[in-house]
Amino acid sequence: MFDIKWIRENAEAFDKAQIARGAEASSSRLIAMDDERVAEVQKLQDAQQRRNAASKEIGKAKGAGDEEKAQALMAEVGSLKSAIQDGEAKTREIEAALGDVLSGLPNIPLDDVPPGKDEADNVLHHVWGEKPQLGFEPKEHFELGEALKMMDFEAAAKLSGSRFVVLKGQLARLERAIGQFMVDVHVNEHGCEEVSVPTLVRSDVMYGTGQLPKFAEDAFHTDDDRWLIPTSEVPLTNLVRESIVDADQLPMRFTALSHCYRSEAGSAGRDTRGMLRQHQFTKVEMVSITDELTSVSEQERMLQCAETILQKLGLSYRVVTLCIGDMGFSARRTFDIEVWLPGQDTYREISSVSTCGDFQARRMNARYRADDKSLKYVHTLNGSGVAVGRCLIAVMENYQTADGSIVIPDVLRPYMGGLEKISA
Template sequence: MFDIKWIRENAEAFDKAQIARGAEASSSRLIALDEERVVEVQKLQEAQQRRNAASKEIGKAKGSGDEEKAQALMAEVGQLKSAIQNGEAKTRELQDALNAALSSLPNIPLDDVPAGKDEDDNVLHHTWGDKPELSFEPKEHFELGEALGQMDFESAAKLSGSRFVVLKGQLARLERAIGQFMIDTHINEHGYDEVSVPTLVRSEVMFGTGQLPKFAEDAFHTDDDRWLIPTSEVPLTNLVRESIVDGEKLPMRVTALSHCYRSEAGSAGRDTRGMLRQHQFTKVEMVSVTDENSSVAEQERMLGCAEAILQKLGIPYRVVTLCIGDMGFSARRTFDIEAWLPGQKTYREISSVSTCGDFQARRMNARYRDASDKSVKYVHTLNGSGVAVGRCLIAVMENYQTEDGSIVIPEVLRPYMGGLEKISA
């Protein structure tokens, strides 16, 4: 969310950035709306001041026996009271309109974010690992899982409908092992504090990280006005909402392994087979809260944390910098990690690492007290998948498959699997 004062002082740069993100040039409209609000505030203040002054004059008039003047002043106060009520309503209306307009606008990209409209314009950052050389035609994860009798989409459809899965036996244990391995790595090696978060949150919490109001259709909403989280970025980032953090305690780094829920409203017909695009999935999320000077470097550090997971698992991947048109609503810059899937013969996203600057902090009113000069400033927030557990399971299955359909367990996961080296039918 933006500060209207900043927009007023940087109107040209603001419009240029919004156009690049596919939005309209709106600085003039926003400034005009704010000017109208300021005029109403001034009128309201003048009416309040006159009411207060007239109220004092009533007492003086009555004290001097000038009943006629007292009655005239009382009539004026009555009129002012009505004008003040109308003015307060008008001011609230204009402030709400301005807030609604500001909250619908996407964040401004960093200067080094590549131009472009969609994923075809993303820029390769680097690659890691060698693709497995298989002497047979590799299968996709759902073919492997169904042949093992441990990946059941039919039963899931009976329980919940499409885009759900039931994992059984060793595949279920493998999914759990992957999540535990990830969270342990981030805690023990990457300096994150583990947090267990609610998966139902209030509307203002979803607003804070930018899911509302723009992306309401992509989330699940309950009858009592709560939302199932699309990612634990939402509750983790909101831990600092409506607070002033001691700057000396930054950066704050937290991680969670949680269920996540997405309605996938805009993905009809995409990835209908298998586990790639599910309504319910498990993900390890990393969130960092920093001061205003550290967020760019922190994003690079977080990217390394996510990459370390895939490197330990031996999963080939590439990192791309998202172009302006492909970035998320709240992000200033995003790196995507895409894992190689032999069954699909392509790279697929397994993690996104984004810096949001103070965009989310303004929506949450999350600030910190600078240790150097004691001033209060908005924090900077970052989030990243560390990584998506279901998609990592897919990557492990496809990269470690054998010709007979078995799945070799990566060595780092074997302690979590009771020493099991292979999943076989």
Template sequence: MFDIKWIRDNAESFDEGQIARGAEASSSRLISLDDERVAHVRKLQDAQTRRNAASKEIGKAKATGDEEKAKALMAEVGELKGFIQGGEAKERELQDALTAALSSVPNIALDDVPAGQDENDNVVHHTWGDKPQMDFAPKEHFELGEALGQMDFEIAAKLSGSRFVVLKGQLARLERAIGQFMIDVHVNEHGCEEVSVPTLVRSEAMYGTGQLPKFSEDAFHTDDDRWLIPTSEVPLTNLVRDSIMDAEQLPMRVTALSHCYRSEAGSSGRDTRGMLRQHQFTKVEMVSITDEDSSVAEQDRMLECAETILKKLGISYRVMTLCCGDMGFSARRTFDIEAWLPGQNSFREISSVSVCGDFQARRMNARYRVAGEKSVKFVHTLNGSGVAVGRCLIAVMENYQTADGSIVVPEVLRPYMGGQEIISAKG
């Protein structure tokens, strides 16, 4: 969320940034809302000042025996009290209206983010690895999984409806192995602290990271006003809400392996087969909290952390710099990692790494203080998938398939699979 004072001082660049994001140039509207609020607050303050002065004059009038003046002053004070009581309620309404308007405004992209409207305007940043050469027609993951008898969408549909899957046997173990492998790498090699987080959160937490109020339809809501997390970015980032950290505590780097839930609103007809777009999935998330000077460099570090996972698995990928129009609401710059899927003969997103500046911190009131300084500053927040477990399972299955439909277990995963080297179609 933006500071209205900053918008006043940078109205032109703010509007340019919003237009680049595909939003309206809203500085005039926001400043007008704030002008109304400021004017009302000024009237309220004047009324309070006059009420205090009139109250003192009543005593003086009574002391001099001027009862008529005292009555007039008492009547004036009564009117002022009524105005102030109603005025304080209106002040809250005006502040809420301004906050709501500011809450719906997306973050502004960094200067090096490419212009564009959608995924077709994203730019290849770099690629890694060689695509596997197969002397047979590669199958998609769901063809492999169903043939193995270990990936069942029909039973899942009976249990929960479409966009769910039941994994069995060695594929279920392989999914678990992938998640454990990722967490171990991020903790042991990348210096993250592992955190186990709730997957149900309050509205305040969703608001803090930008999912609310604008994107409520993308998440699942419970009857007791809680939300199933769309990503563990939500609870991990909110660990610092309403707090003032010491600068020496930064950067704070945490990671979690959790279930995530998304309604997939607006995705009708997209990726209807297989595990690519599910209502429930597992993901390893990384979150970093930094000072204002370190966040851009931290994004590069987090990107390397996510890339390390695919390098260790030997899966070819490309990194895309998202254009202004394709970035998430809270992001200033986003890199997507897309893994090569032979069965689809295409690259598909498997991780997204974003820097948000102080955008989320303002919504959460998360700040830090440099030693020896009285003033506090808003922290900068970053988040990145490290990586999506279900999609990584898809990538492993498709890249390590054999002609007979078996799946070779990548070497780095074998310790997590009890030494198993292959998931065989022959059992």
């Protein structure tokens, strides 16, 4: 969400950034709408001042015995009251229209974000780890899971339709182990506060982080006007909505393990086999609430936190900087971590770490009191720490054996009761 005053003062930079993100140059239209709002507000103030003055003059006219003047003034006050009511309604209408336009515009990228239209223009940041040399033709996760009789897509389809899965036995426990391991690392090593969040939220909460109104079709909506969260970024970030925190409370660092839900409206025909793109999935999320001076460095720290998870699991990955055209709506800069999947013989996204500046804070009205006692909007950041389902896929494919068993990474064995291998 943008400050119209900032747009007025930086119209050229605003238009340039919006064009780079695939939107139209709209500063002139927005400023014209705000000019109309300002003019209407001025008319209201003038009318209110005149009504107040006329109301005082009525008493003076009656005191002077000038009933004709008093009646004329009373008629004027009545007319002004009606005009004020109409003006207030028009002002609200203009403000709502301006807000609707502003709320649909994507955030402005940082200066160092690479230009580009889509994922083909993303820039490699760095690579970690060696791809495993398995010595046999690797299988994809769903081939392994179905052969183990612990991954059942047919049963899930009977229950819920496509893009769901039922995990059983040791694979179900492995998924739980991965999530618990991640949360423990973020709490014990990265200084995050663990939070258990609702997975149903109100519309204004989805609006606060930028899911609404633009991406309503990507989420599941209930009959009582709640939304299933697409990520726990939504409730975690909104913990500071409509509040003022002191500067010494920042940064706030949260983590949560939760179910997440996405309609995958734009992914028809993509990743239809297996668990890569599900309507319901589990994810560990990290959210940081910072001041304006530390948000950029905090993103680097969060990226390292997510990388630590994969390093401890011994999973090879690469980090890419998303180009302008591939970034999310609310982000100013995003790093994606892509884990190596031997079964697919490719890297696939497992985490995104984004800084949003004050874009979400303006939508949530979340502020902090600086040391000089001034009020400023907080800066918000979010990052997957990481996607549990995709991490399960990566562990299965990277730790598979020739006979279809899955070796348990050392760091997960305490969560698996000491189990070293999952076999049929």
